[in-house]
Amino acid sequence: MTHNIILNNQEIQHKTKRIAYQIYETFSNEDEIVIAGISNSGFIFAQKIAAQLALISDLKIKICEVEVNKQHPNLPIKTSLKPEEYTNANLVLVDDVLKSGSTLIYTIKHFLDVPIKKFKTAVLIDRNHKNYPVKADFKGLSLSTSLQEHVQVVFEEKDSYAYLS
Numbered sequence: 324m325t326h327n328i329i330l331n332n333q334e335i336q337h338k339t340k341r342i343a344y345q346i347y348e349t350f351s352n353e354d355e356i357v358i359a360g361i362s363n364s365g366f367i368f369a370q371k372i373a374a375q376l377a378l379i380s381d382l383k384i385k386i387c388e389v390e391v392n393k394q395h396p397n398l399p400i401k402t403s404l405k406p407e408e409y410t411n412a413n414l415v416l417v418d419d420v421l422k423s424g425s426t427l428i429y430t431i432k433h434f435l436d437v438p439i440k441k442f443k444t445a446v447l448i449d450r451n452h453k454n455y456p457v458k459a460d461f462k463g464l465s466l467s468t469s470l471q472e473h474v475q476v477v478f479e480e481k482d483s484y485a486y487l488s
């Protein structure tokens with residue numbers, strides 16, 4: 324199987340910084356923000372965005388890990404923050420890859436059980452194969468691929484990359 328690198332470490336860093344600036348621009352009038360990331364890689368990406376946001380803004384940032392069963396996303400979703408902690412919050416939901424949109428839309432549905440003040444989405448790679456009415460407000464890369472191909476993002480301590488196989 325051939326692995327084609329789509330994004331290298333430096334490119335992922337640049338895209339993370341750009342998304343952090345876009346989030347800051349969108350939420351600059353607010354005091355607090357929740358950055359919620361879908362396990363596993365989406366949560367790592369969310370942590371990286373939050374770290375950049377902390378460098379460039381004075382927003383009070385809370386990080387939330389979101390556990391979703393990706394085969395059955397309608398099953399109950401677990402969050403590391405309690406619902407009271409994101410009620411009426413400004414929230415950005417983060418994942419690494421957006422393909423059919425099923426993971427993202429069911430997770431959005433979960434968060435809509437409580438009122439959210441301003442709600443945005445961010446992904447590193449948008450594959451343009453959506454089956455659901457959902458979009459990424461902030462995206463690192465928009466990529467046209469065949470349905471058979473798979474995009475994987477690998478976050479390692481010193482060397483992160485994304486590849487197509």
Ligand SMILES: O=P(O)(O)OC[C@H]1O[C@H](OP(=O)(O)OP(=O)(O)O)[C@H](O)[C@@H]1O
Binds near residue numbers: 422
């Ligand atoms: O838009 P969708 O069609 O729902 O696909 C997107 C999801 O697929 C990936 O997870 P994957 O199923 O590869 O599991 P992983 O958590 O092991 O990466 C990716 O991390 C997204 O969460």
Ligand SMILES: O=c1cc[nH]c(=O)[nH]1
Binds near residue numbers: 474475
């Ligand atoms: O290509 C794909 C499809 C689903 N999930 C991924 O992470 N990559």
